[in-house]
Amino acid sequence: MDLKEEIDQRRREIHTEGYPMSVGEMLNVYRDGDLDIHPEFQRFFRWSDAQKSRFIESLLLGIPIPSVFVHQRQDGVWDVIDGLQRLSTIFEFVGVLKDEDGSSKPPSVLEATEYLPSLAGLRWEADASHNGLSPEHQRLIKRAAIDIKIVNRESDEDAKFDLFQRLNTGGSQLSDQEVRNCLLIMENPEFYRWLTTLQATSAFQNTVAVSDRAKDERYDAELVIRFLSLKDSTTEQLRGVGDMKDFLDRRSRGFARDESYDRDAETHSFEQTFTLLDEALSDQAFRRYDAASGRTRGGFSVSAFEAITIGVNTHLDEWLAMNADARNDELVKRSRQLWSDAEFRNNSGSGIRASGRIPKTIPRGKELFKP
Structure with missing residues (x-):
């Protein structure tokens, strides 16, 4: 044509x-x-x-x-x-x-x-x-x-x-997510309202700990959609992410249109994932760990958010089967290891687009967070 x-x-x-x-x-x-x-x-x-x-x-x-x-x-x-x-x-x-x-x-x-x-x-x-x-x-x-x-x-x-x-x-x-929210309201108001309940989950809010300005622009809502969109994406879909804004638009509207999309199961999976991370790491979950000082530094890292949340969710049943104290210690250990991992560090620095980052950091997160 x-x-x-x-x-x-x-x-x-x-x-x-x-x-x-x-x-x-x-x-x-x-x-x-x-x-x-x-x-x-x-x-x-x-x-x-x-x-x-x-x-x-x-x-x-x-x-x-x-x-x-x-x-x-x-x-x-x-x-x-x-x-x-x-x-x-x-x-x-x-x-x-x-x-x-x-x-x-x-x-x-x-x-x-x-x-x-x-x-x-x-x-x-x-x-x-x-x-x-x-x-x-x-x-x-x-x-x-x-x-x-x-x-x-x-x-x-x-x-x-x-x-x-x-x-x-x-x-x-309007921010990208505010435009996306409007599209979802036009597409399926009930789906949009469901997303807002996930967004308000205390464990999720505790771990992402984004700034007030980011909340005003609905960045926390974007993180909910980012998690839902990435967690069940195939290797082929991860390789074809392209522009992240367009990817999230496609995936979220696809969920809103899919009558078979199981929101109850997704709610359960979402809440369990962020509850585990909140119990182990709280607001330090997605901040860069500096091994030299033994402390977390800087603000929220979206690369860490993607790798850690998808990594933990992929092996959720195994994490849930562990003793709580042992699980918390291990999650802290793995989250720190992420920042010294060459594959993750080489593909999550500033200037690296999502299309280059996602196909490498998500699979690596799944490997590092396998109990």
Whole structure:
């Protein structure tokens, strides 16, 4: 297949149409339940009150805003692909935005902006503590036009996921994992919620001990997916990892789509693996061991995380069969040996990509952590 044929095939798989709608019309669509902005997404999109106020200012001043992309589901409901923060800001200000529990969120209060300082302290409608917008100014907002780009339901099944990913990476403020979480919510909300329960496991949190900033970017959630994706990968799959971001995207969405994926068994395996590591190593589990000083140094090492967790999980039954004190001593010993192992050290340094690291460090971890 040549380039022309590839382009023609892919262009036929994505069917779109577009037309402008007023903010007032979008409010009605949302109130009627015909627009799904996925309340779970709101935790990943972090506009400040000042940013929200500037957006409302733009509507009042008639400044054009970027297009909103939606996907039309089989039931006719529109899934928001891009534009959630803009729409959420409007819905929250008007007082109709729902949270994850289906409850109405309190209406937001505007801040002063550069061009409209008199917005300070205003709400959509007045209450005992705040002044409200006049009916004239409410009409300005309700009549503001939004360009809606619709990916029709006849499009390829993956069209909305591909579009969401392309629109929300690169210049976006979202981390790779936050984008991935959004994709998983669109794919299978129950699977996403299951991942969050694994992420919250105390033994897991104790051992990874990542920074607050990394948690804010959902790096601990990425580590859960990294563990699940690597532990059952074949040698051939490990050799074909390529870009780690793409690998984790493929694997996690594959799990979310697989109706036979045994979450109960995976939960049990996950909890047992990290409980053993927590009991033996706690927050030192994935930090570099310096034999000269006899201490761990530095921060979290993803290379150690991969090799140790997959190594222990591969031989989980054997580790569980051991006496607890002997097991803890041996896990400490093996984790220290990892840092003096030439195969691991040569393939886990800075500058080595996952595609070069994974096919060597994972098999080595399985060897080193065989009881």
